[in-house]
Amino acid sequence: MELKFSSEIPSVLDFTGRVVNITGKYNPLALLSLPLLESIISKGHSFFVFQTFPRGFSGGSEAYLLTMYKLRKDADQHYNVLDADPGRLLFSIPEDTERLREIAAQGDTGRIFVPLLKEKGWRPPFGLLERVNRFLRGKGKRGVAGDDLVNLDVEFGRLMVRIYTGKDEVSVPLEELERL
Numbered sequence: 001m002e003l004k005f006s007s008e009i010p011s012v013l014d015f016t017g018r019v020v021n022i023t024g025k026y027n028p029l030a031l032l033s034l035p036l037l038e039s040i041i042s043k044g045h046s047f048f049v050f051q052t053f054p055r056g057f058s059g060g061s062e063a064y065l066l067t068m069y070k071l072r073k074d075a076d077q078h079y080n081v082l083d084a085d086p087g088r089l090l091f092s093i094p095e096d097t098e099r100l101r102e103i104a105a106q107g108d109t110g111r112i113f114v115p116l117l118k119e120k121g122w123r124p125p126f127g128l129l130e131r132v133n134r135f136l137r138g139k140g141k142r143g144v145a146g147d148d149l150v151n152l153d154v155e156f157g158r159l160m161v162r163i164y165t166g167k168d169e170v171s172v173p174l175e176e177l178e179r180l
Helices: 012-016 034-042 072-081 097-104 128-138 174-178
Strands: 004-007 029-031 047-052 063-069 089-092 111-117 149-155 158-165 168-173
Touching (some): 034 097, 034 111, 063 072, 072 089, 128 158, 128 168, 158 174, 168 174
Parallel strands (some): 004 149, 063 111
Antiparallel strands (some): 029 111, 047 089, 149 158, 158 168
16 A cells, blocks of 8 residues: 545646746745736636745745635635734735736745645655654654555645544644654
8 A cells, every 4th residue: 555645735737737847945835927827817716815924935035925715705714814914915806906916926025925836746845754753653643654645735824734544634734744
């Protein structure tokens, strides 16, 4: 039996038909571009939550995450969770189309990521499975093996690792596993 990996996060390839090169420290999310924004909007996403994204910070440049939604209530829920984030903003189409295009152009606003994987499919970075096993054993559970599933997801702007081992399901922020 082989350990399985998955992600609920679509890839840039799903939106644009192109693969994005991976560079720099581990961050599986793609940078926003104007063509990618236009593709996201064309697929029915009309509401966007903008927030700070420490995981994308690089070389003194602020980083942000722009999460897209088809339903206003989902965007509102995400936005309301971010009450302590001074960089949070809520945008809607068509009212904020031009502002979103400016953001996508990446002008002076820094690095903007979207919750889309840079490449099709997800495999954990080197050392993450060891940390998953260390985390599980610390909780008195067995490590991953066989037909278990390690899944990557984004929840209100945080990368989450969901671990399915037999009957157990455990969800943990990626940054917590990285500290182990």
